[in-house]
Amino acid sequence: MVTDDIRRYQTNLRDELDGAALYTAIAEAEPDPLRKDLFLQLAQAEARHAELWRAKLAEAGVKATPYVPSFRTRLLGKLAQRFGPRFVMPTIAAAEFADRNKYAIQADARSISAEERGHAAIVQEMARTSPRGTVSGADIARAEPWHRGASGNNLRAAVLGVNDGLVSNFCLIMGVAGAGADSRIILLTGLAGLIAGACSMALGEWLSVTNARELASTQIAKEAEELEQTPQAEQHELALIYQAKGLPKPEAERIAAELMRNKKAALDTLAREELGIDPGELGGSALAAAVTSFALFAAGAVCPVAPFILLHGAPAIIASIAASAVALCGVGVLTSLFNGRGAWFSAARQTLFGCAAAALTYGIGTALGVSLS
Structure with a gap:
């Protein structure tokens, strides 16, 4: 041995x-x-x-x-x-x-x-x-509206997606502007940053959801195999799960026995209760997640680059800063919906940090532009 x-x-x-x-x-x-x-x-x-x-x-x-x-x-x-x-x-x-x-x-x-x-x-x-x-x-917390609002994962993901595009492209554009690049170069850089970043986010989201779906499918297949090989053990697990939910033992055993008569229903229940997987969803659509991620990132990234389509030189830079600051303020207000802080505080913090990051890249761009020239 x-x-x-x-x-x-x-x-x-x-x-x-x-x-x-x-x-x-x-x-x-x-x-x-x-x-x-x-x-x-x-x-x-x-x-x-x-x-x-x-x-x-x-x-x-x-x-x-x-x-x-x-x-x-x-x-x-x-x-x-x-x-x-x-x-x-x-x-x-x-x-x-x-x-x-x-x-x-x-x-x-x-x-x-x-x-x-x-x-x-x-x-x-x-x-x-x-x-x-x-x-x-x-139980009490779940009954309070402000606790329910704090769990808005979809809203949180959407706001953060917009914020990623906004801050990254704002900093990119300010860095190039600081280096003294022509407005057309800044516009091209901003559009390239928008497309590249949105594609990267979309691909990452697609891979994430696809891998999650594949893992869920594998786990469900394994559960189905165990259901065939050890049905009594799985029935016992179902009964215990329902007892954990508060049902009396005889009632839990009766429900488990009823479910085991329909293998598909039993598998669905085991997947939901034991694995925490919804067989009908399997993590959602990878394509929908990718498209949504692309759109959210692009929506944020377009704010700092849009002024360069109509304006040139210093007016374009000022307009870009103003548009980005307003967008950062809006993102901050939205984050207050799930971070528990006040809207004004969240807006001010988001705007301050976003503009500070852009100022840093502008300074780095200026330094590099001077040294390269």
Whole structure:
């Protein structure tokens, strides 16, 4: 037996025993009967996994050392008993999420890999939800309009896309203007910067979404394979997930059994609940993301270059600075919608930093222009 394999078995055994001990301690501290039962089921699952690694060590002729809970396990258990399980659940959920695929690359652990991912989804759900009859701070926050506004990821992405185009092209144009270039050269440079930057952003967004879609498809295909090979384990995971959402155990098991009668519905549910993937979307359209990214960058980049189409010399530079400053101010106002700061403060900060960056490139352009001439 390879020494590395034995060391891996010992590490896996220790991790699973720590998990069983931790979930048992949390179950003891959990006042809600449904959640207590769910924690005990998780502890039992971890104990079963531990037996797998204990058996592997026995096959290799290695006797497992007596188990002593790790410091982290003891600390989290004491914190749960002192302050309640919800105090430690975010930490545990983060750890489960980080380790959800640790067995996927271990050929002798494929049988429990899917179950570990299911555990991660269950713990994530339990960390988000409150025991019956209680309301968490997160629940209250989600009910407040200003919290909902802060989560506008689409708006944030759009504003930042415009800002990227605006600031980068503003700085580029000011740098060339500082070097004393002719207005036609500045115009050409600005248009080239607009097209190059927009194409770069579009390509980057297309690659990002395409890779995300391909990864999601691969994960769903693997989940479908596991659904065919270990349907009972997947049904059990579904039941645990619904228990984590607050359903009584019999009801959760009934729903899981109903879903398993339709493999497509079961796969869709597992993809959403366990993998966090919407099979109907798979991350959205790569083409739409690329076109949107191109348009947003171009919309920002056109502001500093547009004056050079109609004006020349110093008037064009002044108009470019004015147009860019107004655009920066507008971007700042929009950022106030999701950064929680006042509109005037955000506008002033955005304008100040954007103009400072342009002034820096103008100075560098002036210095280089003098030295080259």
